[in-house]
Amino acid sequence: MAHQQRHPGTARSVEDHAADVSDLLGSLLTRPSETIRLDDALGRVLSDDISSPIDLPLFRNSQMDGFAVDSASIATVPATLPIVATVPAGPAEPAAHLAATAVRIMTGAVMPSGADAVVPVEDTEVSDDKVTVYRSRSAGEFVRERGSDVRTGALLLTSGTLLAPRHISVLAAVGLPSVAVRTRPKVAIITTGAELVDAGTTPGPGQIFDSNGAALAASARANGAEVAIVDRSGDEPDAFRSVLRRAVAHAELVITSGGVSMGDYEVVKDVLTELGARFGRIAMQPGGPQGLAVVDGVPVLTFPGNPVSTLVSFEVFVRPLLRRAAGLPPISPAEATLDHDVTSVPGKRQFLRGRRTASGVEVVSGPGSHLVAALAWADVLLDIPADATSLAAGDRVKVWPL
Amino acid sequence: MAHQQRHPGTARSVEDHAADVSDLLGSLLTRPSETIRLDDALGRVLSDDISSPIDLPLFRNSQMDGFAVDSASIATVPATLPIVATVPAGPAEPAAHLAATAVRIMTGAVMPSGADAVVPVEDTEVSDDKVTVYRSRSAGEFVRERGSDVRTGALLLTSGTLLAPRHISVLAAVGLPSVAVRTRPKVAIITTGAELVDAGTTPGPGQIFDSNGAALAASARANGAEVAIVDRSGDEPDAFRSVLRRAVAHAELVITSGGVSMGDYEVVKDVLTELGARFGRIAMQPGGPQGLAVVDGVPVLTFPGNPVSTLVSFEVFVRPLLRRAAGLPPISPAEATLDHDVTSVPGKRQFLRGRRTASGVEVVSGPGSHLVAALAWADVLLDIPADATSLAAGDRVKVWPL
Numbered sequence: 001m002a003h004q005q006r007h008p009g010t011a012r013s014v015e016d017h018a019a020d021v022s023d024l025l026g027s028l029l030t031r032p033s034e035t036i037r038l039d040d041a042l043g044r045v046l047s048d049d050i051s052s053p054i055d056l057p058l059f060r061n062s063q064m065d066g067f068a069v070d071s072a073s074i075a076t077v078p079a080t081l082p083i084v085a086t087v088p089a090g091p092a093e094p095a096a097h098l099a100a101t102a103v104r105i106m107t108g109a110v111m112p113s114g115a116d117a118v119v120p121v122e123d124t125e126v127s128d129d130k131v132t133v134y135r136s137r138s139a140g141e142f143v144r145e146r147g148s149d150v151r152t153g154a155l156l157l158t159s160g161t162l163l164a165p166r167h168i169s170v171l172a173a174v175g176l177p178s179v180a181v182r183t184r185p186k187v188a189i190i191t192t193g194a195e196l197v198d199a200g201t202t203p204g205p206g207q208i209f210d211s212n213g214a215a216l217a218a219s220a221r222a223n224g225a226e227v228a229i230v231d232r233s234g235d236e237p238d239a240f241r242s243v244l245r246r247a248v249a250h251a252e253l254v255i256t257s258g259g260v261s262m263g264d265y266e267v268v269k270d271v272l273t274e275l276g277a278r279f280g281r282i283a284m285q286p287g288g289p290q291g292l293a294v295v296d297g298v299p300v301l302t303f304p305g306n307p308v309s310t311l312v313s314f315e316v317f318v319r320p321l322l323r324r325a326a327g328l329p330p331i332s333p334a335e336a337t338l339d340h341d342v343t344s345v346p347g348k349r350q351f352l353r354g355r356r357t358a359s360g361v362e363v364v365s366g367p368g369s370h371l372v373a374a375l376a377w378a379d380v381l382l383d384i385p386a387d388a389t390s391l392a393a394g395d396r397v398k399v400w401p402l
Numbered sequence: 403m404a405h406q407q408r409h410p411g412t413a414r415s416v417e418d419h420a421a422d423v424s425d426l427l428g429s430l431l432t433r434p435s436e437t438i439r440l441d442d443a444l445g446r447v448l449s450d451d452i453s454s455p456i457d458l459p460l461f462r463n464s465q466m467d468g469f470a471v472d473s474a475s476i477a478t479v480p481a482t483l484p485i486v487a488t489v490p491a492g493p494a495e496p497a498a499h500l501a502a503t504a505v506r507i508m509t510g511a512v513m514p515s516g517a518d519a520v521v522p523v524e525d526t527e528v529s530d531d532k533v534t535v536y537r538s539r540s541a542g543e544f545v546r547e548r549g550s551d552v553r554t555g556a557l558l559l560t561s562g563t564l565l566a567p568r569h570i571s572v573l574a575a576v577g578l579p580s581v582a583v584r585t586r587p588k589v590a591i592i593t594t595g596a597e598l599v600d601a602g603t604t605p606g607p608g609q610i611f612d613s614n615g616a617a618l619a620a621s622a623r624a625n626g627a628e629v630a631i632v633d634r635s636g637d638e639p640d641a642f643r644s645v646l647r648r649a650v651a652h653a654e655l656v657i658t659s660g661g662v663s664m665g666d667y668e669v670v671k672d673v674l675t676e677l678g679a680r681f682g683r684i685a686m687q688p689g690g691p692q693g694l695a696v697v698d699g700v701p702v703l704t705f706p707g708n709p710v711s712t713l714v715s716f717e718v719f720v721r722p723l724l725r726r727a728a729g730l731p732p733i734s735p736a737e738a739t740l741d742h743d744v745t746s747v748p749g750k751r752q753f754l755r756g757r758r759t760a761s762g763v764e765v766v767s768g769p770g771s772h773l774v775a776a777l778a779w780a781d782v783l784l785d786i787p788a789d790a791t792s793l794a795a796g797d798r799v800k801v802w803p804l
Contacts, residue, residue, distance in 0.1 A: 205496070230441075265490045
């Protein structure tokens, strides 16, 4: 045991562990759908293609305020026609239209059945019950034919569309009161540690505020998940087992923080090892100690308890899969120029907290995994390859937006 | 009247109208703050700078699982020391530490008062109640001093920060259960028109589904507003007055759609003109007819009723101010290369619906303001200057992300 601690097995690579996590979370990618009110659909993701149930426009109507006419009767202008009717927008059967007359019509109003063009009001002059038209229009001008925007059955939106206001607009325009969207992945968060206390209390000696619960819940929500449970356990195995049981009953993914390093009171490691979990060191910093398990068919990922390690673990291993499951666009890495030299631990892929500057990117903290204040100031993670030991100012580096 | 219709006054420019809207909505920019639970704070905007109420770490603790020692006692290695105590993470006063002994300690646990370094467990071998240390460590190594991350009173986050998970993390870490954020601007939406019916019903002749209510509500929410009311009125002035009265009583900004063009049944124009509104044509397409008013001290913007005109009006005139009021980052225009020739109406700034392609950008619809299906397919608005009449494939054009 002591010997094993002095010479732990080779750490696995980030890529290998990410592949394991990806296998484990594969079941999350096939999302059942749920039908929700269109009013609640902003930011949700369509689970099916949507075809139009109606023609749009639904009836032949005027594109302008003006006069519906037979285009032949205004072939020569000026032409003066009697105004025989007025059609506002609103519920109405098409008015009858006689040749050589004009029907006063409003934008969106039903076109009279015999008319084939609309003369905008700007091109007319009205005197008593007559209108003089000053500009000819050909058949079809300023007339919106039924179905000219969308035909019944036409594909409006495709499965996987992340619903923005313009999509809500078209779905409302074709009269859909509800829409089928992908369910959000349900995530449970468990923080562990006898030292954790609630915000708003006064910590005694050796106690700290539990920040990972709030941080992981926010991270999950920000990436399209629904947070089913945020819970906490001390270091007693029975307490953790009880919290874990509730979590797997209500979530599709459980994330724990703490209790997985090399100490003697590692409740997550102890309990989950009994349940067949795999734990190991990943060649990364921060976030080295990682584990994964399946409990009652539900994937469980175990993150180290340091707040920065926890958030980096989420960004590296969970965010890509959660966004894919939720149907959100992937976060792509960018390249940036280092403002200064950086040294790195050999053999470990480092994720340094960085901040974009006018000229490139700078590191905002040392590698210490407790530097949560610096993480808050960061806006990117610098991704330093495992084989790099030093990078110079001016070198290009991969950065992940936070 | 007829004469005036034939020769309407010169249309105002988009820039001039945008400046008027900006003046009108100036009051929205000074936001009162509200205190909310940290759990609800994701995506909200800090209304004040936040300084730390505590030191972080709050007590001197170990950065590793290992053995707390006096560094002098391991100056020569291997060094074998008696293990005199064990300190897990958790509530505890600092243990006493005697020279030339070791205290087994876990990550995050309180450092014994006399110890000045931690030897990671990997560099040790335990036998019974003794530990042999194989690598020297100097004073301070793997010890997190109180306040080394954050000092009490240090600035953590600045006013205006859009709260992301990493900010939630630091606020939770310093024990704040709640946080003061800017209130969201309260917006009311009123759609008008006797022709409008609810989704889920069957429209009769001359009736259409009301899509602007859902679309404007989604647009407001997507840009940081709270939607206080979505209401509708027919074309009777009393009905509109009643809906308007309720809207101004509950919102800081009212947006109407419909009832503002040159027809004879323009309820919004008729009622608001009595109340001192200004209406006019803006040299833009779509979205030409625009009006603004102040009713009971509340700004009212009136958009034309065509769904595309409505959404373009929102994007051009409201989105920038709403985002500023809400504390969200501005949407910046980009430049893209036209995939094909484009013709434009002289004297009007055109906002064409476009879609990014591998090579640049293409127009996805004609200028018709009823083409809501094409708007749904678009992902940018092409901003064609008022003085342009034609642009050629390969020309650069300004695009606004939707």
